[in-house]
Amino acid sequence: MFGIGGFELFVILIIALLVVGPNELPKILYYFGKISKKIRRYTNEIQDGIDQITEQVELEEIIKDANKAGDELTEFRIEQQKAIEARDKKTIKKKSKSKKLSTKSSNIKKQSRAKKK
Numbered sequence: 001m002f003g004i005g006g007f008e009l010f011v012i013l014i015i016a017l018l019v020v021g022p023n024e025l026p027k028i029l030y031y032f033g034k035i036s037k038k039i040r041r042y043t044n045e046i047q048d049g050i051d052q053i054t055e056q057v058e059l060e061e062i063i064k065d066a067n068k069a070g071d072e073l074t075e076f077r078i079e080q081q082k083a084i085e086a087r088d089k090k091t092i093k094k095k096s097k098s099k100k101l102s103t104k105s106s107n108i109k110k111q112s113r114a115k116k117k
Helices: 006-020 024-117
Strands: none
Touching: 006 024
């Protein structure tokens, strides 16, 4: 308590006994005990308040980081969806071009057959 060892406490009690006297020493020690108990309770309350504030700040930071990660994931998914849609459009264009070419080539073949007959 207060960084005082056993020997230091013993010396303080001897000095207090000499200064105050044996009749008043128990009362003074009783009041000193009450005061030290109150001080300890107040410091514990202050420490608990500080701990709660730091926990709240840490939780807010965690929530902020989680939201940021969620936003980045959402952006990634949007980019991924756009890439898929662009790929699908290219595939559709290639298919339509190949259909047109195959239709033209089949028309040419039909025309050449018709000419041969």
